[in-house]
């Protein structure tokens with residue numbers, strides 16, 4: 001039985017026409033799924049009874065209600081979702097004055113094995129399908145509406161998993177999210193973050209224009225390969241070349257994320273190497289002092305070290321932010337999603 005929430009508008013129209021119905025019917029069904037967000041075929045009042053009976057027999061409409069919710073002292077909210085096969089995934093909502101940003105998961109676990117990341121220590125279980133990706137967003141949207149907190153305004157694919165390693169499902173879910181009959185998100189408020197799968201970065205740029213963030217964390221291949229095994233397959237030169245080719249939207253820049261690990265990648269020399277490496281790319285840099293965890297062998301650098309690192313980059317004309325960690329008391333900070341509550 002096909003879950004209609006796994007299909008983009010085009011795919012749903014193809015499915016409907018293949019069953020002998022008009023493309024218009026496919027468009028109507030797609031709109032029902034995301035505009036009023038119905039969950040039963042009986043609610044599709046402008047579809048004939050006969051077709052609704054047929055739909056009941058061959059298709060379903062999934063939902064993904066959250067099963068766990070924790071709220072941090074700083075307002076960050078972590079949602080846990082139990083999938084039909086029993087696996088648990090997590091999303092994190094970061095409320096700010098002018099926006100509600102949702103950090104979305106794309107896989108159960110992750111195969112990339114980055115050394116500073118708790119999700120990486122879980123290993124890879126499976127890809128999420130588009131309904132499971134979009135379902136996280138709908139569930140949190142509805143919770144915020146119930147709480148009178150507005151809606152999810154910004155999306156970042158930075159939760160569990162490497163989104164570009166689940167490429168087809170990522171593209172379908174983005175098509176649903178950006179479609180004006182779908183959830184109608186703006187591509188300017190949607191960011192995909194990758195550890196650097198260079199060929200897929202280029203393909204993402206060709207297929208769909210969203211913001212791009214790169215988890216960099218090392219300014220030379222030796223350090224980066226030590227921290228991120230993916231760098232052995234796609235070294236910095238290839239990642240930077242892919243970023244140069246990435247089609248940026250007007251007034252947008254690529255975001256480079258750099259976790260500062262005490263004594264590993266936080267020296268003045270590392271800052272200067274980083275500046276040299278990123279010179280060809282219109283970019284912003286986010287510095288993230290590492291989130292210490294008993295399972296991980298890294299420490300947070302001192303505040304002075306972090307500011308010295310930032311100053312070197314700023315003096316070289318980079319836009320650099322120091323990101324203070326949010327949600328660490330509920331293990332919702334960057335790299336901490338590992339289903340601790342299970």
Ligand code: SF4
Pocket residue numbers: 110111112113114117118119120121159160161162195215335
């Ligand atoms: S940082 Fe991202 S790509 Fe690396 S292991 Fe963690 S989830 Fe996977």
